[in-house]
Amino acid sequence: MDWRVEDLVPHRAGMSWLSRIVQVDANTAVAEADIREGMFFVRDGRLGVWTGIEFMAQTVAAWAGHRAQREGRAVVLGMLVGSRQFQAQCQHFSVGQTLRIASQLELLADNGLGMFDCKISVDGAVVASARLSVFEPPDAAAFLELQKGQS
Template sequence: MKDRAINPSPAAIPPIEQLVPHAAPMILLDRVLNVDAETLRAEVKIRPDSLFHEGDGVGSWVGIEYMAQAIAAYAGYQSRLLGQSAKIGFLLGSRRYECAQPVFATGSTLHVTVQLLLKADNGLGSFACTITDQQSQQQLAQATVSVFEPHDASQFLEGSME
């Protein structure tokens, strides 16, 4: 994997819409800041019109979805390097999602970093994830997230429905 593009220039990173298999308004991240063979860092700005915004911000429970979408963007970028499009994946769960605050405050800019820990041939993967406040550089949340990317999502979904 080390032969893949390392730290492409920001101009070479496609828009987030091309990296995740989601459509608006379910795309929660704003953009990918940098990516390499094992790590991706994305950005999300908490605005009054952010999905799940209530009162003073977005509940920190949404952080696990920010992490999952950053993992999806990582997988989508890696697929693009192979000339493929973004594929459907599944969030299996997390170990010890810990967050230092109950709400991501309106006006804050978060950096979501995901680092590949394990990728098995059967599509199972594990990532170390963090959410950091861009201004203060304080780590706000962390988790180890498990995901599954089937080789053929349609076939997998049809088989699981029987």
């Protein structure tokens, strides 16, 4: 099957970091990202490994977008709540590398909270991993409006 990033992930323009969706099903998503000059945060041909959290989050967003489409719902914004156990085997990603990002659903609660185990590989070797906590409110627009009124 052919999944397009722009159909599953709500990020646009320079904030859309995934190049391809490789696989997505009820429990997993796998995406690839080509590191290239001009990407947000690339300096001197390198991208700090800490950006791996965002690559992981966008892969989770692809999973959520696929789920929404399967259920006949619109693809909506979700929120990264936090990360745990982030481990990196390198300091940076380099221009020209292709990252393979895999996310595995561990928990999905009825209130929209979820937990995913994520890994980034380069040339078959895992270079970063983390567990992400995410939140997809039932009505994202209403949730954001409520948050704005509380600040």
